[in-house]
Amino acid sequence: MVQSNDIISDVSRETHERMDVYVDILKKWNTKINLVSRSTIPDIWHRHIQDSVQVFQSFPLDKGLWLDIGSGGGLPGIVVAILAAERSPELKISLIESDSRKCAFLRTIARECGLNIKINTDRIEKFEPQEADVLSARALSDLSTLLNFSTIHLRTGGTCIFPKGGQWKKEVDNARKEWTFDYEAIKSNTNPEAVILKISGVARV
Numbered sequence: 686m687v688q689s690n691d692i693i694s695d696v697s698r699e700t701h702e703r704m705d706v707y708v709d710i711l712k713k714w715n716t717k718i719n720l721v722s723r724s725t726i727p728d729i730w731h732r733h734i735q736d737s738v739q740v741f742q743s744f745p746l747d748k749g750l751w752l753d754i755g756s757g758g759g760l761p762g763i764v765v766a767i768l769a770a771e772r773s774p775e776l777k778i779s780l781i782e783s784d785s786r787k788c789a790f791l792r793t794i795a796r797e798c799g800l801n802i803k804i805n806t807d808r809i810e811k812f813e814p815q816e817a818d819v820l821s822a823r824a825l826s827d828l829s830t831l832l833n834f835s836t837i838h839l840r841t842g843g844t845c846i847f848p849k850g851g852q853w854k855k856e857v858d859n860a861r862k863e864w865t866f867d868y869e870a871i872k873s874n875t876n877p878e879a880v881i882l883k884i885s886g887v888a889r890v
Contacts, residue, residue, distance in 0.1 A: 693738055696771055703767045703798040708734065710797060711758055714790045720758030736848060736875045737761035740821055741768045743871050743881045744846055748775040749818035752838055754809045755825035756780040757787055759794055761848070765821065766800045778802040779817070781809050809834050816840040823848050828856040832864045832887050844885050851878035863890055 693704065708729060714720055725732045740761040751769070753762030759780075766778040780802060782788050788806045795802050805812060815838040822831055828847065835845050849856060857868065867886045873879035 693768075696768070700767060700771045703770070703800075704734065704764070706798055707759065707763055707767065707794055710790075710794055714793075715758070718786050718790065720787065720790065721760070731875055733758075733760050734764060736873070737764035737823065738768065739871075739874055740823070740846055740848060740881060741765045743883060744819055744844060745772065746776055746819055747773050748777075750777045750779060750815065751819045751821065752779050752781070752815050752817035753821045754781045754834055754838070755822050756782045756791060756804075757784070759791055761821055761823050762802075763791065763794055763798075763800070766795075766802045767798060770800060779805065779815065781805045781807060781812055783808045810837065812838075814838055818843050819846060820844075821846040828853075828860040828882070829863050832860060832866065832884070835884075835887050836889070839887070842885070844883055845887070847882045847884065848873065849880055849882055850876065853880050853882065857882075861890075864888065865890055 711720060712726060721733055737760045751765060753765065756762040762780045769776045769778060780791060782791060785806055788804055791804045795804065817838050818840060820835050820839045820843065831847055839845065865888050866884050869883040870880040871883065873881060
C-alpha cells in the first residue's frame with residue numbers, strides 16, 4: 686500500500702504521519718460527502734497528494750500568508766499546511782471554503798494533525814480581502830475566474846499558483862482577452878500534459 690514516504694522525501698516522521706492521518710480521514714469522510722472523485726481514491730497518493738505537494742514545492746515561501754481558495758477536501762491547502770509546519774513554520778495558512786460540511790472536515794483535519802491554520806466558511810468573492818502573498822486553487826474554476834479572485838485577495842506583487850490540466854494553454858489564451866499577466870508554466874510530475882502556473886502582475890485589460 687502506498688504511504689507518504691513513497692511520495693515525499695526529506696521530511697520528518699511527524700510530517701509523514703500527518704500526511705497519512707490526513708489521507709485516512711479523507712477516505713472515511715469521502716464516503717459521506719464528495720471531497721474527491723471516488724474513482725480516484727485508489728490512486729489518491731499520486732492523483733491528489735503528490736499533485737498538491739508539487740504546488741508547495743513550486744513556491745516554498747518562508748513567511749507571509751498563503752491563501753488557498755475553494756479548498757474543498759484540502760487540496761492543496763492542507764497538504765501545503767502539513768509541509769509548511771516543518772519547512773516554513775512562520776508561514777501563515779488560511780483556507781476559504783463555502784460548503785460548511787467541507788469546512789467541518791477541514792477543521793477535523795486541522796485538529797487531528799495539529800495544524801495551526803485558519804478555515805473560513807464563506808464565498809470567495811464575499812470574504813474580506815486577505816492581502817495574501819500566495820494564492821492557490823486546484824480544480825476550482827477557469828483561469829479568468831481565478832484571476833478575478835486574485836484581484837480581491839492577493840497583495841500587490843503576490844503570486845498565484847494554479848495547477849492546470851492539458852487545456853492550460855487554451856485557458857491562458859482565453860484569460861488574455863480580459864487580463865494581462867506574467868506566467869511561468871512548470872511541468873507537472875504527475876501528468877505529462879499538465880502544468881503548475883505561477884502567475885504575477887495581474888491587471889485587467
